[in-house]
Amino acid sequence: MKVPVHPSLDRIESRILIVRGHKVMLDTDLAELYGISTGRFNQQVRRNRDRFPGDFMFQLTNQEVEHLRSQIAISIGETREGGRGGRRYLPHAFTEHGAIMAATILNTPRATEVSVFVVRAFVRLREMVAANKELAKKLDELERRVSHHDEAITSIVKAIRELATPPEPKPKRRIGFISGD
DSSP states (O other), X not given: OOOOSXXXXXXXXXXXXXXXXXXXXXXXXXXHHHTSOHHHHHHHHHHTGGGOOTXXXXXXXXXXXXXXHHHHOOOOOOOGGGOSSSOSSOOEEEOHHHHHHHHHHHOXXXXXXXXHHHHHHHHXXXXXXXXXXXXXXXXXXXXXXXXXXXXXXXXXXXXXXXHHSOOOOOOXXXXXXXXXX
16 A cells, blocks of 8 residues: 555544553554555564663554454454464554654654654644643533532522512501400
């Protein structure tokens, strides 16, 4: 599949997944974006393993692969146990820093160019998460204020109803002489 020279941020963002609480991209997606095969990509990563500590890259477990397949309905390829063809190894997940490091080890103009878009996609997602947290905080604050106002409004309405309700008439005293018989 031929990838455009300038991939859209939306296209890259759609490939960013959350695994083990980290935003990551899979080796297959990075390889495609950088314009090389997944095998070649992983070969370069293995040759430069010291540049990819655990917070830059990790290998998915069988359970995580199955979870991604079932939740997101994406094809990650078959593992060694899966039978013929496809992948022989479990996919690697790369954090934002790992994706940038991968571009540096590939050392191709395309990898350098695309890495800028990958970074922008991660940054945009981070900003969206921060904006959502800020929005949630403001909604909580508004809810607290409104609930306080609801109590005040209820007491005002009750007072107005009391004032608007005419008092019960007192029995009128009869005028004139009243006989007790």
